[in-house]
Amino acid sequence: MKYRHIVITHPGDSSVLRMVEDERPDPQSGEVRVRILATGVAFTDIMMREGVYPGVPKIPYSPGYDIVGIVDGVGAGVSSGLLGHMVVALTIVGGYSESICIPEQDIVLVPFGVDPIDAVSVVLHYTTAYQMLHRIAYVNPGERILIHGAAGGVGTALLELGKLAGLELYGTASPSKHGTIAKLGGIPIDYHNEDFVARIRQLTGDGVDIVFDAVGGRNLTRSYKTLRSGGRLVSYGFLSAFAPHRHKNWTIATTLLRLAMLKLIPDRRKVFFYSIADCKAKHPDWYHEDLTTLLHWLAEGKIKPIIAKRLPLQEAAQAHELLEQSAVTGKVVLICR
Template sequence: MSYKKILITRHGGSEVLQLSEAELPEPKDDEVRVRILATTVAFTDILIREGLYPGVPQTPFSPGYAIAGVVDKLGLGVSTLELGQRIVALTIVGGYSEFLCLPATELVLIPDAVDAVEAVCLVLQYVSAYQLLHRIAKVKPKERILIHGAAGGVGTALLELGKLANLEMYGTASKPKHELVASLGGVPIDYKQEDFVKQIYNLTGDGVDVVFDAIGGSHLFSSYKALRNKGRLINYGFSSALTTKHNRKVKLAASFLLLSLLQLLPDSHPVVFYSIADSKKRHSDWFREDLTTLLDLLARKQIQPIIAERLPLEKAADAHKLLETSAVSGQLVLMCSN
């Protein structure tokens, strides 16, 4: 029996994403074969596609950082799961597929009251947002935060979770997305028409306690200037590296260099880089605990992921184009099987 998956055939633009067929995989000992229902399309997938993300396989391989699916077959030694149970998992790669085999220990059950497509939206963006707020920044009620890309997947998650944490929130976004940012409790700032640093000081008087920056590059220095006394800068992405077609790896390296230089400044502003994959390796208990907390919040309708579009698996290239052009608010989801 064959199944379909999307392959990155070589590193490059969205055209390198190609639909392929392969023989159905068999789970090894202690593994589970998952029939994938949905996978998210994240900016991290674009970095992986472009060859700018470390630690992934050589091409060809399937991208896909997070999945929701159904337990389809159990490998020998698996006793903690049953056929038909719905699960979510952080895969890093492999999610753009109809089936995938994973270690049973990597799977987290979806509560009965939770929609699987909404659940998959929590795995990468919401866990990242939760950990950025509570594990890394360790925010306190009434603190001020600035979120860059506030209408994106992680941005909207930060706003929702920040509101629950009783934070004062500001978010940069293009003008058409200001209504969304405001509806989630943030004060929108038009980064295209305004100097966000000046605007932050106009609005607050002395800056913010935390800046969450997924842009990187020279943008980090501006974010740093928006901090008040003892404020924290947290960098969790490098979208600026994709603003040019050339020297992208050089721009990525320069971004890390600037991050390191900011960490050396003697003015008591902590500067931190966050990666969900690194966090999961160092603190595997955090990931399961935080995802379980978020699934419970979703079941109790205290959070509601914003899904911009649900696209069929074969439209993966179109999804990447939408994300690269900032044409969506919230998250994009690929539907992999019925």
């Protein structure tokens, strides 16, 4: 039986994404095969496409960090009781596909009645937000947080989960997205026309407790300046590397160097770098526990992801362009079936 998937043919812009057809894989020992219903689109996929994301397979391969689907095959040593169940998984690669074989330990069961599009929307973005809040920054009720890119997939997740945690929320975004930030309980800051460091000082008096920074580069130093004593800076991305006329690898390298230098400042403020892939590898128990918690919150109506756009799998290139243009609020999802 054949299946279709999107592959990166070579590093470059969205035009390097191609739909191909191959024989459907059979699950090996310890694996399940998932008929993918939907996959999320994230900036990490763009980094893969550009050839600057570490630890990925040799080109050509399929990007796709998270999936939702139905188990339709099991390998040796895996219970046939999983057949027919809806599951989600953090795949890191391979999600832009109609079918995938993955280790059984990577899947998490989706509670009955949960919409699959909502389910896939919590895998990467909400798990990232949850772990940064509760596993890295160890937030406490009443603390103030600043979120850069607060209208994006992780940003909106941080706002929603931050509100549940009883935090005081501030978020940077373009003016057209301020309504979304306010609706989710945050105080919006116009990063185009305002100095966010000065604005935070004006709004809070002495700064914030935690900054979540996906921008990187020089923005990290400015984020650090907004922290009050004992504050934490959590870096988790390199968006500045994709600004026009920037050398991507150089900007990523200087971001990591800047983080290392900020860590050396002896002033009671702390600096962290977060990677969900690294966290999953080091703490697989956290991955299962946290994603299970989020799926149950979803089933209970405590969280509701913002779905920015649903596109068919063959329009993956358009999905990438929407993210690169910052033209969406929330999660972009590719429908694979």
